Amino acid sequence: MAAIETTGLTRRFGDVTALSNLSLTVEEGALFGLLGPNGSGKTTTIELLTGQREPTSGTARVVGRDPVTDPMGVTAAIGILPEREDPPSFLTPREYLSFVAEVRDVSDPDQRIEAWADRLEFAGILDALSTGLSEGERQRVMLAAAFLHDPDLVFIDEPLVNLDPIMQERVKRRLADYCARGNTLFLSTHYVDVAAELCTHVGIVDDGRLVAECDPRGMSEDELLEYFVAEVGDESAEVRT
Numbered sequence: 090m091a092a093i094e095t096t097g098l099t100r101r102f103g104d105v106t107a108l109s110n111l112s113l114t115v116e117e118g119a120l121f122g123l124l125g126p127n128g129s130g131k132t133t134t135i136e137l138l139t140g141q142r143e144p145t146s147g148t149a150r151v152v153g154r155d156p157v158t159d160p161m162g163v164t165a166a167i168g169i170l171p172e173r174e175d176p177p178s179f180l181t182p183r184e185y186l187s188f189v190a191e192v193r194d195v196s197d198p199d200q201r202i203e204a205w206a207d208r209l210e211f212a213g214i215l216d217a218l219s220t221g222l223s224e225g226e227r228q229r230v231m232l233a234a235a236f237l238h239d240p241d242l243v244f245i246d247e248p249l250v251n252l253d254p255i256m257q258e259r260v261k262r263r264l265a266d267y268c269a270r271g272n273t274l275f276l277s278t279h280y281v282d283v284a285a286e287l288c289t290h291v292g293i294v295d296d297g298r299l300v301a302e303c304d305p306r307g308m309s310e311d312e313l314l315e316y317f318v319a320e321v322g323d324e325s326a327e328v329r330t
Contacts, residue, residue, distance in 0.1 A: 092117045092242050092273040093138060097147035100133050107133040109297045111147070115275060115290070117241075120268040122288035122305075123277040124317065130297040131277035132172065135244050138275070139169050152242055165193075168235035172246035172277075175227045178220035182211060182230045185219065186237060193238035205233035208263060210256070224251035232260065242273045249283060261287055281317060285310040295321040 093115040100108040108130040115121045123131050136142040138151050140160030149155065154162045176185040183202060190198035206212040209229040214222060219230070228251045235243050248264065249257045264287060268274050278284055284291050285305050291313070293301040301320040305313050 090117050091115065091150070092119070093121075093149070093151050093275065095138070095147065095149045098134075098137060098144050098149055099146045100137055100142060101145045106297050108137065108144075111299050113292060113299060115273065117273050118268060118271050120264065120274045120287055120289045121276070122284040122291045123275070123294060124279065124281070124284045124291050125277075125294035126279060126321070129294045131279075131294060132246055133297075134294070135169075135171070135246055135275070135277060138163075139167065139244055140164060166240060166242065168238070168240040168243035170231050170235040170243070170245045170248070172250065174231055176219040176222075176230050176234070178218070180219055181216050182206070182219060182222075182233075183215040185230065186234060189234045189237055195238050201237055202233075205237060209233055209260070225253060225256065228252055229256070236267070240272075242275065243267070245274065245276045247278055247280075248276050249280070281314045282310050285313045293317055293320050 091114050093113065095111050095113045098108060098111040099106070111134065123134060125131050133142070137144050138149055138156060140156035140163050143157050151163050152166045154166065156163045176182060180188070186202045187198055190201065195201055202215070203212070206215050209232060211226055211229045214226055219227065222230070232248070235245065249260060252260060264274055268289070276287070285308060288305055291303050291305050292299055301316070303316060308316070
């Protein structure tokens with residue numbers, strides 16, 4: 090069964106086409122990576138699929154719901170972590186996650202918060218003001234917020250940003266475990282190594298268009314980069330390794 094389906098999904102901003110005719114299917118249980126240069130349409134895709142923006146044309150179904158006609162239903166069923174999103178500076182991580190738990194109607198908030206703080210190793214700063222946290226600590230808090238209500242589908246824009254190498258490996262394992270339980274993850278990235286190591290499926294976007302799809306399992310990082318360059322072109326490949 091498909092967790093995400095789009096047909097001809099398009100978004101224009103005046104004369105600029107940020108996303109053009111996206112037709113895509115993401116099956117349940119997939120760890121799907123949208124790989125592309127900066128400005129290629131990755132963030133716009135997530136905004137359309139999560140009901141943050143309406144498409145100019147085309148349709149989408151996310152966990153069986155339409156993000157345009159039922160944005161609240163979609164929002165309730167998913168987790169979201171946008172790029173460069175931080176907890177409010179005037180709250181502690183515990184206060185912020187308690188707020189998220191209340192909004193998400195989590196039945197055992199204290200237990201869930203403590204569990205995610207242990208998993209992502211920020212229990213020691215749960216009661217510190219967020220304004221004093223490092224970028225990596227804030228990223229871990231936001232990751233916990235996205236998964237706190239145990240959704241079936243989570244969208245993450247650049248999941249490993251600001252994390253140190255050890256924490257990156259631990260987060261990778263958490264994401265893989267999440268999908269191994271039958272859940273679905275949709276992440277966007279311009280890092281080839283992230284897509285090659287984590288994803289079960291990859292869609293390559295450039296200039297607002299889906300130009301290729303592949304199964305990266307069995308491909309090395311170099312092979313995926315070569316495939317990317319062949320589809321996008323070397324001059325457009327602002328993809329990091």
